[in-house]
Amino acid sequence: MPKRKTPFSFQIRIMHRYLGFFLAGIMFVYALSGILMVFRNTDFLKSEVLTERQLKPKLKAKELTSVFKKGAKVLKTEGDVLYLKNGSYNQKTGVATIKKMKLPFVLDKMEKLHKANTNSPLYFLNIFFGVALLFFVFSAFWMYTPKMPVFKKGMYFAVGGIILTLILLFL
Structure with a gap:
């Protein structure tokens, strides 16, 4: 019995899924530190x-x-x-x-994660995380074929996200 070739979209789904599980912890820390960074010019939690x-x-x-x-x-x-x-x-x-x-020690370290530049070894993590998020963006469009209703609906949501971001950027 010949081995059947796995479709590219299915391979992307698998990579998307497992990279998502791998990055869940990093995304949790980045999300918390990002929220914390909003209050960096105040004495909140300091x-x-x-x-x-x-x-x-x-x-x-x-x-x-x-x-x-x-x-x-x-x-x-x-x-x-x-x-x-x-x-x-x-x-x-x-x-x-x-x-x-x-800030308390752990929160201070989390904030430094967001501020990392090329002088910090954390910048490798930031670059990896950014590239992984870009993979998430592009792989989402290969998870479903363009003929499927969920793909078309997803495109509306993607355009909505872009428009909302642009509106908030220029307010």
Whole structure:
């Protein structure tokens, strides 16, 4: 009995299915971190962490930007102490108290996953995940033949998704 050739669309379905199962955990983490990233400019789920650093005494406000970053603007001065948006600096002793809002450890790592660039080993995961999602996009169109009603209905949903995204991009 000759071996029957498996149709290409069936092979794509199998790859789509098992890649979907494999990526389920990654998609879960990316989904949560993506939702978390929406709130990155707020203090949602963050807690205050205070650190002290010994700097040179008598530094000017401009010289504090490397330590206090964006919060280096002096809000008020009381004696030798400069009060900044995210901490304080004693000009006499050189002691800087830096206030930083940080996410819990696991959530911080998840956020770093989304922000990974070529300086991070996580960028390989980001590239793999992006390529896998592109495979999902294109393989979805090979799961059914164009003659089937589900394919035609799927095309309407695909066009709807594109239109919704474009509307939201340009609002």
